[in-house]
Structure formats: C-alpha cells, structure tokens
Amino acid sequence: MTPEEILEQLKQKFGDAITESEVKGVEVRLTVKPEQSWEVCRLVRDIGFEYLNCISGADWMTHLEVVYDLSSLQHPNKAHLRVPVDRDNPVVRTVTDIWRGANWHERECYDLFGVRFDGHPDLRRILLPEDWAGYPLRKDYTDERLVPYTDYGMEEKVAKAEGEKAAPKEARSLQPPTPTKPATA
Amino acid sequence: MEKPIPIGTTVVMERTGETMEEMYVNMGPQHPSTHGVLRLMLKLDGEYIIDCIPYIGYLHRCHEKIGENRNYTQIIPYTDRLDYLASMSMNFGYVLAVERLMGQKIPERAEYMRVILAELQRIASHLIWLGTFGLDLGNFTIFMYCFREREMVLDLFESVTGQRLNYSFYRIGGMPMDFPDTFLTDCQAFLAWFKPRLPEYDAIMTDNILFQKRVQGVGISPPQVAVEYGLSGPMLRACGIKWDLRRNEPYSIYDRFEFDIPVFDTCDVWARYMVRRREMEESVKIVEQALAQLPPGEVMAKMPKTIKPPAGQIYSRAESPRGEIGFYIVSDGSPKPYRYKVRSPAYVNLSALPEMLKGCLVADCVAVLGSVDIVLGEVDR
Amino acid sequence: MAADYAYVGFFLVVGVLFVILNIEILSRIIRPHNPNPQKLTTYECGEEPIGIGWIRFHVRYYLYALVYIVFAVETVFLFPWAIVFRELGLFAFLEMMVFIGILLVGLAYAWKKGALEWA
C-alpha cells in the first residue's frame, strides 16, 4: 500500500476530521480535529500502523498540539498525526486502549504540556514531582530558576563575519520575558 | 509525594484463594540493582509480585526545554547525557535527525567513521549491560571481565575523541576530525582480542545451568504486548520480531554491510540476553567490514557557520543499543529548534516493566529489570 | 561427661561476652554518637517506609517448617541407630528400612500434594 492510498482511505472515512494532509516520502502527514482523533487513530492502527513510536506535544502559542508518530513493522510507511487542541482547555481522548504503550507518552505530555487525556487510566505527572506547578514545555512557562540562554554575542560575531546585518537578540516573540538572573539564584 | 497506601487492605488472591494482607515494598531509588535512581513500588504477596508501579524522574533535567534554548550544534553535548553508556549512538541519532531535516549529505569517510564508532559503542554498551546483569544475578566475575573489555573500547574512543564517556564527537555535516593514525591497528587489535572473549562469557554465563534456570521463562512479554507497548531494540527482537532499523530502515551506510539480526522467540529474559550477546558478534562483523572498506577523504561537509535548518518538522529514528532512539524536531528556520523532543528507547521499554513483572518473584524482578537495560539518564531526560 | 559440657556453656558465655566487649565497650569508647531522626529511620531505599516491616507471611513457609520437623525427628532416631547399626546387624537394618520407608511414603505424599512446591 502506498502512502497515497492510505491517505485516500483515511480521507474517505474521515473527510471532515482531516483538516490538512500531505504525503512526504513514505510518510503520511495529517492534521486531525481532536474530536475524532481517537477514531482516526484506531483506523490508522487497523490499516497497519501497529507500532506507536512516540506521542509528543508542541506549543504553538495559539494552540497546543499532540503529535502521534506511527510506523508499521510490516510495510515501510509511516504516519504523522497532528491533533491541535485548545490551549486553555486541552483535552483529547486517550489512545491507551489502542496502543497500551501510549500510557507513559501521554503522561509525559500531560506532565510537560498539561494536555489532559480523557479516559487515561492513570494520568499523573511522571517526570516532574507531583507537586510541581505549571507545565514547563509551554512557551510561556516561567520559573525564577529558569535562566534563558544567551549567546554571549556569538551570533552577532558570526553574523558580522559573514557580512550580514547583525541580528538583534532574536525577536522570537515566544521567548518568555524573564529577566536574566545568575544561575545560582 | 505519593499518598501513602493504606496498609491492611485485604484482598482475595486469585492464585491461591487465600486471603492475606498485601505488602508494599519500595525498591529504589537507593537500591543496588535498580541501575540508577529508579523507584519501583512492588505490591507483594509473600515473595510474589502482584503489581509494580515505577516512579521515574529523579534524574529529570528538562532536556527538551534546554534543547529549545540552544542552537543545533550546542545540543550535541546534551545528547551525550541522555544515554551516557552509549553517547556515540545518541550523537548519531541526533545529527542524523538534523541532517535529514536539512537534507544534508556528508562525506563518505565520515559515514564510515560514524558506523565504526557507533558499533564499537554498541559493543561497549552491551558489555556494561552484560556485566551489570551478571551482578544482578549474583555473578560478580562477569562484571569485571566485561569492564576489562569495555575499558579497551573506551581507550579507543579516547584516542579518537579525547573523552572516555561523553564524546560529543559527531557533528552536523560530518565528523570534526579524522581518526588518529594509530586507530586502525588499535581497533583491529582490539577486535582480535575481543572475539575470543565472547566464548569466555558463554562459559561463565550462557552455559551455566544456574544462570539458565534464573533467566528462562522469566519476565515474558509476548510479541503482541511488545508491539502494543512499542518496545524496540533487543527487547523487540527477543520476542521473535525481526526488526532492526539498521536493516529495516537503513540509515547512514548500514545497507553496505553483511550482518545478521539475531532474533529469539522465547520472549523471556533469556531471549533478551541471547539477543544482546549475539549482537556483539554482529557489531564486530560490521566494524571489521567498515575498517576494511574505509575510504580516504574529507570527514566534514561544507557547512554554514550557523546551522539553520529550513522550517519544517521531522521524526527521525536510529537504532541505539537500547532500541529506537527518535528525535522529533520542529524547526522554524531559526538557529534554535522550536520544539525538540527525544523518544528514548529505555523510557518506552521500561513502561512495559509492570506487564512483565506480574506473577514473578522478587528475585526475578531484578533479573527482568536488568534485562530491560535501562539508563536513567535517558529515561528521565 | 557433663563436665565436658561445662566447656560448651563456657564457650557460649564467652562468645556472648566477646560481642558485648566489642560492641558495648571497645567500640563505644571510640565511635561517634550523633543520632538524628533521619539516620534512625528504617531503610527502605531512601523512601519513607510504607507501613511496618513486620509483615504477614505466606503459608508455604509454614509447610516447609512442618515437613522439616517430621524429618528432623526422624534423623534424631537415625543417629542412635547409626551408632549401633554394625553390632545389631541385619535385623536393625530392616527395622530402620521399614521406619524410613513409612516416612518416605509421607515424603511422596507431600511431593504429590505439592507441599514441596513453591507456589
């Protein structure tokens, strides 16, 4: 089965749920609405993607995103599912009943991004202590102990050497506006 | 920070039909055989394990958050600290991901260097696993034997990189410098020494009936469970599934070498032991072939001073000694990754531990945990 | 005879005294003594112990002890037999074989019933 055929099959069944789709090499890339993510996941599993590589989170400031990377042990195709969820009320249905290995991945995503997985058997923090406040991998997470990295002028030097206009300290608006403090604070 | 579990809960045991109190025992974080700071809470019925709850995170350092605040080259040393027993493989996986994201080709010689170092690293990593596994089962001597050979690998690495544990030697676009002149002969000498050592390990471990009794039929994870949990590496191959990224999704130049993928289908600790034991032989084969084919030439591609991959995202995976090391990188075109995520093999493998432990004895717990081959630096990130 | 056992008693007492001498006298003089509540907690791999360490145990341990006592009593009878065995000859041997045989039946029963299994 080619990736295109897989995509076709998915689109037939869940045309409305799939907002974006793309085939890149052997990889099928989909963006799925959170309401139907579980159904899509189950179909994807039934198509042959029985191996869940990873569930990652990502914070796009406007929304959070849960990313499922799937592959198969039978054919070389891969699947890359992105499920955007609301930032203020991030809920998505758990896939632990599809892939049991999703358990810890979802706990990690909950721990670091605060995405709640509906129906998860044991949704607790996993890497951070239970009493930790906040979700560190969100871009607006602040912590007085967290010292944003500065390049100590390295990028400017490089830019000068290359004869470009020295870029000011990166206008990445996503950078938390935290004052620089000594690491020992 | 867990709430204490009330003691004295009376349950009816399915197996024996007897009513008795459950006992909770903490194993770890301060325990000689949890391979670091892992904590398992064991629910026991006498010496049988009813349930096991792993608590991880003691080594958590928010690797991914750090990664988002460093530029692509600067992340390399942090990847060393993921799996500190296989830093080369971690480096390899990471640079591979970035190169794939950039579409970067690297010089031929650098590819060979990468494979040689990664396979030597696999040998070293399996050696330390074998040694500590023996230690878990009460066999101290194998530990020393394995460390003797591992030291030699580390000597080789030191001659190449100047480091013995955290090498940070792979670069995006190639390798920072060539092998030293002595490396080829040293490496061949090591292989010549190492090959006859493997039967010695067999004599003390594989053929020892006490060892066999301890590992056979213990900690079973059926293939179905293994796939559902997404186990990888030797854990998956011990379930009779012939799956190795070096062969099934060839990266770098692995498709140029002749080697077997050892597979056992008993699904138990013994199978995992045998897979890793056999893999050392296969790695030796790969290194030998790579040394023979090693082409001359540059080791570093022409790279920009600041690495800025095009905007996009990639999930790239490679076969580390512990299984599938995946890097999920989202680039926004800036010198720093927008999102940087590590899918660590030991983390996933460990998540299946409670499944494997149910119904085992306390003594088996140590053997099963040893067979998972965890490195907490990678689990906790 | 009994005088021989004066030595046994004496050895026992001196063995205990030796321990007391080492722990309570010699070592007490030179060792530090700074206890604090943290040091004096029960070891449970660096975590707060869950509940007490005195746990209820499984019946299989009890079964081993039971079977042991039966066999221990038997061996006690075997010792006097072993000493006089050569002077008493065949009759004593057969007598003991009957004795052992009856007990081996018990062992076979225990084996079959799974009292020797660890499960």
Add this chain to the structure above:
Amino acid sequence: MMIFATLVERFYAALAAWGIPWIVPTLVVMVIVVSVVLAYISVAAMFMIWWERKISAHIQVRYGPMRVGGWHGWAQSIADGIKLLLKEDLIPTGADKVVFVLAPMVVFGATVAAYVTIPWAPGLIVRDLNIGILYMVSISSLVVVGIIMAGWSSNNKYATLGALRSAAQAVSYEVPLVLSLLGPVMIAGTMSMGKLVEAQSGRWFGVLPGWFVFPQIVAFLTYFTCALAECNRLPFDIPEAESELVAGFHVEYSGMRFAMFFLAEYANMFVVSAIATTLFLGGWHGPWIPLPGLPREVAHGLFGLVWFQVKCYFLIFVMMWLRWTLARLRVDQLMGFAWKVLLPISFANLIVTGLVLILGKHALLYVGGIAILLLVAILLAARPAARTVRVGERT
C-alpha cells in the same frame, strides 16, 4: 597432642599440692583455652576475609587490596576492622531494641560454641564430646535463630524477607545435611569427632587413604552443597542477596554489630569445613615424619595440625571459588533442589551404605561403584539441559 593433657594434669596436681581448690586451675585452663580459640577465630576470620578478597580479585583479573600493610595488602582486614570499630552504631527507631541487640550475640555465641569439639590434631581437641557431630549440627541451628531474630527485630521489609528466606532455607537444607553425615557415622559407629577421625586411619585396598570421602563421595557432595546453604554462600546466598534484598537480614546493622555477623559468617565457614574435613577428608591424617629433636607424639601432632588446616582451607577455597563463579539461585529453585534432589539422594546413599555394611566389608568396592554411577547419572541428567536451551533461536 597428649602433651597438653599431661601439662594440664601437672598444673592441676601442682595447684592441688598448694591446697588451692580445684575450681581455680579449672577456670584458669578454661579461660586460656577459650582465649586461644577466640584469638584463632578472629585471626582466621580476618585472614579469610583478606584471602577471599584476593581470590575474588585474581579470579576477576585484578589485584585486590595492595596498599595496607605492604605485601599484598595483608593488613587490609585489620584496617577494615578498625574502620568498623569506629563506625557509629545506629539502632532504628522502629526496631525491637532488645532482640536487635541480642541477635548478634546469639549468632556469635553459637558459632564460638561450635569450636568446642573440632579435632585440630591428635589429642588436641577442646572436648571430645561423645555426641560430637550431633552437637555440631544442633548448635549451628542456633545461628539460624539468631538470624531470624536479627531480621525480625529490624522492622524492615528487606530484613524480614531475608530472615524468612534464611529460615526456610536452613530448615530445608538441614535434613539432607544431617542425613549425609550419617554415612560416616554408620561406618565408624561413633559420633565423637575424635573417634571419627581415628576411624579413618586405615587404607582402602592398601592404596587410598582411609578417608570416608571415597566410599561416601555422594554424601560428601551432598554435605558440601548443604554446607554452602547453611553458610549462606553463593549460589545459596538468597537470605542476604545484595542485589535483591540489599543486605538481607542485617541491612539495619552498622559498625561493630555488623562486624560480629560478618565475623560469625566466616567463623561458620571454618566450622562447616572442619566438619567436612573430620568426617570425610580424614581430619588430621596425612603423611608425616618424626622431626629431629621433638618427641614423636609432638611431631605427629604438629603435622596433624597442619594437615587439618590445609584440608579445611582447601574446602574454604572451593567455597570462595564457587562464590565468584556462579550466579545466585532463586528461592523456589533453592527449596526444590533441597527437597526434590538432595533429600532423595541422601536417603539413597543412606540405604546403600547400610546395605553394603550389612553385606560385608569388601562390598565397599560396590559402594564406590554405585557412587560413581550415581554421579555419572547426575551429570548426565544435568548436561542435556545445558544444550537443549539453545533452541528458540530464529535468525
């Protein structure tokens, strides 16, 4: 060495002549004897600890202690002892203090008491008790009680588990152990340790030394296996399995209290080796020549002393060798082995021995033959298992 007995008698007589009540010289002699034995235990245990470290090191291609004291770190054990003496003594708050304190005393006291009837050399035995071997067995059952006391009183789960394992293991291995000791007792017709050694003075068929190990090889191997279990040595060290139970029953013991357990463990190793030497390896027997300038008796005694030590330490060496070669068994396998393998074997040995003794002395030949057959059978039974396990490979 009868010379000691003579000396002691003269001492008694001299003091009696002075009109001193007999209790005084008796006590003096007792104190001297017990001091010598305690000194021997301490020195021998320290030597064994150092020796074990060296043996393990050389098995593991390293050197072991090399610094303390100069030559091959011979003073390492002394340094360790001093260190333990200087360690803080901690008794956990949750522990049952009385029992906690009593436990090492019971263990060490029982171990010391076992030295009463070890036959060191001809005539050199503290007291040749007429129930010698039975006494040895019963006094060592006290050690187990001490271990349970230690484990239980710690109020620690690992310690409790270790203690219970230890008790279950001890009771399981006690039966085949005692049964295997019966073989030599049957042949010699005595339980006294001294007489057991004397009974081995002859020769088998005029060639082999008259040690009971030859007709009783099965019993010897059974005994040695059980002895490993009784001493909690690998592969039977599950009561203190450090990779599972951290340290087992003595996990809460620190400093000198721990040192006493440690000392008793090594002293116990010597005791079980001494029993094996006495019953199976001919005790002090061995080639000897009269030394010039010494009475015959003294020379014989000196050689005997040396032979006894050599045999004992050889067995101890084997124990250490096994420890650094083998992996640990699991508790269920351990129990199964005791009840299902060792117990039937030792019963069979008992019956065969009795049969042969009834049929006549010449039949000892048959015993040897049957023993060898049994051994071969055991080895054959063990071998295929080692091979068949390789199936399942599917490359």
Add this chain to the structure above:
Amino acid sequence: MTLKLGIFYFLAAFTVWASAVVVLGKNIVRSAVALIFGFCGMAALYVLLDAEFLAAVQVLIYVGGITILLLFAIMLTSRIGSTTARVVNDQVILSAIAAIGLLVGLIYASTSGIPAMSGPPRLPETAPFLGRALLTTYALPFEAVSVLLLAAMVGAIVLARKD
C-alpha cells in the same frame, strides 16, 4: 557437688525466667524468642542429668525446628507489629490449679523415694544405649513412631492446603 547444684539452680532459674517471659510477655515474637532461651535452659538441665543426646535433640528439634515453625505461624496469623497479646485468659484459675497440682505431685515424688524418680543408672554414653533399646526392646513402639510421624505430616499438609 555443690557446684553442680549451684549450676542447677542457676539454670533452673534461667529456664523459669524465660518461661515466665513466654507466658507473661505482651509481644508475641518476644515470647517466641524467650521460648528459645527456655529450650536452651532445658537442654542444659538435660546435660546436668547426663542426657547429652537428649539435650542435643532438644536444641536441634525444639530450637531449630519448633520455634521456627512457631515464628512462621505467628507471622502467618496475626498483625504482630502493633498488637499486644492478652496475657490472661478465661482458664487462668483452672490452669493454676493444674499447675499447682503438678508441682505438689513432683515434690512428693522427688522426696518420697519412688524408684523411678531416684535417677537412672549412670551410663557412659546414652546414644548407643538408646539405639540398642529402640531397635530391640522397644522395636514396636519405635515403628509406631514412624506411623505417628507419617500421620502428623499428612495431617499437616491436609490442614495447610485446602485442596
């Protein structure tokens, strides 16, 4: 003989003390530990009576077997950590009467010169004597013992494993 008598009184006192702890102790495991000392004291008393074999058997079976069995039983049946056993039960008066009766009987027997209580013939070694007696004079009771042991084992297994 005075020394022997002194030792006897010391050992008797020790045994009585240990037994008192067994009966009166509130902590059930400590009672078991005291029982060990009581058994050892008994063994020592046997030695004083020149019955070394019996003493060794006492230690081997009672200390090495019965107490371990008791400890297992204790750990099997109750919450040993916190609970304290009730020391006095309903039969206290009844048992007191029985004990006092036994004491009176023993005192009477030992002072009135009943032949059986005047002491056994002195034997150089008890074990061979025992062996001979068991295998010749008392052969039948001896064999009966094996049946008894068999019954004990079967009974124990049946009771412990309800299957």
